[in-house]
Amino acid sequence: MERKLREKAKKVLNANYNEEGFTIPCEGLYPFQWKWDSGFIAIGFAHFDMFKAKKEVTTLLDAQWENGFIPHIVFHNESDSYFPGPDFHKSELHPLASKKYKTTGITQPPVLGFVLQELYRIANDKIDVLNFIKTEIDKVYNNHKYFYENRDPNNEGLVYIYHNWESGTDNSPIWDSVWETMEKDTPHYKFERRDTTHVDASQRPSSREYDYYLHIIEIAKANNYDDVKIAELSPFLIQDPLFNAMLIKSNQALIDLYKIIGNNDDKIKTLKDWQSKSKPAFNDKLFDKELGAYVHYDLRNERPIRMITSSSFSPLFGGIPSQERAGVLVNTLKAKFGGDDKYLCASFDPENENFNPKKYWRGPVWVNLNWLLYYGLMNYGYDDLALRVKNDTIELITKCGFYEYFDPRKEIYKKECSGYGGNNFSWTAALLIDLLDN
Incomplete structure (x- = not known):
């Protein structure tokens, strides 16, 4: 059974791989190269x-901007099946944008540091992969440097995102309170949705939500994607626990890899300095003792967003909480997300009135967050719960196939397959292979 599943996963990845050296998330719905998708796909x-x-990593890094920024989409090819495309984003407005590729002017969670470490861990030929890492690691380091120099206005070790797409959790209920502050200033744009021609509209963000998404980009474009102006003017400035946990995890991965490579004491010192500031700030500012979970912080409106999502548990993967606090997180996870009637782990609190088990990041299970949770739980010795996350993930894919996201309610699978979004989805296949091989 597992061997057949693994072979199917390999076919999905190979079918989505483009000979130019990148893999699309899935056919039709996502026809370009996405940043954090590529990281998971490489694993x-x-x-x-x-x-x-x-090749997946080098192709993505080939589109890095001169200031270290790595965009969330690289438009290698022409396609009319996705909106908004390169003509809307106009990355060339920034003077240091890639001259070789059209890209977006927003980013995604910084996973590439730990991705390089995973490639080294998995490799049979360690020397070959280490030589590869030597050619690419400074680019990833420069990406981290970009974040701390341009996305941390208070110099507190926590970087902000200025668009919900940068979080990777596009339409989470987390953002609803931000949209309320933007309502009167956001116009109704005229545009043609392309995603809803591939996927049921009930599983996707609303058109009004897209107005907010586009409005934030229009503000950035009006200021040539200048980070100083964005920090000053954007209505969306969020310190996201998932984004910052990925950065902290990748910082540590770079430290470990630079030690193996040798002769990089200056970079190791800088990385350690970032860590010594970021981890305490993360724990002090983003942990909500009453909720027993990490939460997002709205930097623009100076308030925590007191909701629990699957992102709330990502600090386990980053090695950020103490063992005692990890226990608090695990209790919250089991109490709210881990009932016998549910698959782990819903992307949003199933007890919250805004929970929607079918709608993108408003409730469904996502394999990439489960993968982070699996390794995070293993890090802290919660092997039994980690095994449940792994088995739930495998069971969902076995029942439905390689979908983008899945309904967390077990009962619904008695009637129908409840995989949603894109099918033959690349990171679902890629991370399943890793879970099966470990």
């Missing part, structure tokens, strides 16, 4: 085709 490829794993 999957590393188990059976290290050439493609390395």
Whole structure:
């Protein structure tokens, strides 16, 4: 059974791989290269085709801006099946944007540091992969440097995102309170949705939500994607626990890899300085003792967003909480998300009135967050709960196939397959391979 599943996963990845050296998330719905998708995809490829794993990373980093910024989409190819495309984003407005590729002017969670470490862990030929890492690691370091120099206006070790797409959790209920503050200033844009021609509209963000998404980008474009102006003017400035946990995890991965490579004491010192500031700030500012979970902080409106999501548990992967606090997180996870009638882990608090088990990041299970949770739980010795996350993930894919996201309610699977969004989704396949091989 697992062998067949693994072979199917390999076929999904190979089918979505483009000979130019990148893998699309899935056909039709997502026809370009996405930043954090590529990171997870590379981990999957590393188990059976290290050439493609390395190529995935180098192709993405080839589109890095001169200031270290890595965009969330690289438009390698022409396609009319996705909106908003390169003509809307106009990344060339920034003077240091990629001259080789059209890209977006927003980013995604910084996963590449730990992705390089995962490739080294998985590799049979350690020397070959280490030589590869030597060619790419400074680019990832420069990406981290960009964040701390341009996205931390209070110099507190926590970086902000200025668009919900930068979080990776696009339409989470977390953002609803921000949209309320933007309502009167956000116009109704005229545009043609492309996503809803591929996926049921009930599973996607609303058109009014897209107005907010586009409005934030219009503000950034009006200021040539200048970070100083964005920090001053954007109505959306969020310190996101998932984003910052990925940065902290990747910082540590770079430290470990630079030690193996040698002769990088200056960079190791800088990375350690970032860590010594970021971890305490993360724990002091983003942990909500009453909720027993990490939460988002609205930097623009100076208030925590007191809701629990799957992102709330990502600090386990980043090694951020103490062992005692990890226990608090696990109790919250089991109490709110871990009932016998649910698959782990819903993307939003199932007890909250805004929970929607079918609608993108408003409730469904996502394999990439489960993958982070699995390794995070293992880090802290919660092996039994980690195994449940792994088995739930495998069971969902076995029942439905390689979908983008899944309904967390077990009962519904008695009647129908409840995988949603894009099918034959690349990171679902890639991370399943890693879970099966570990």
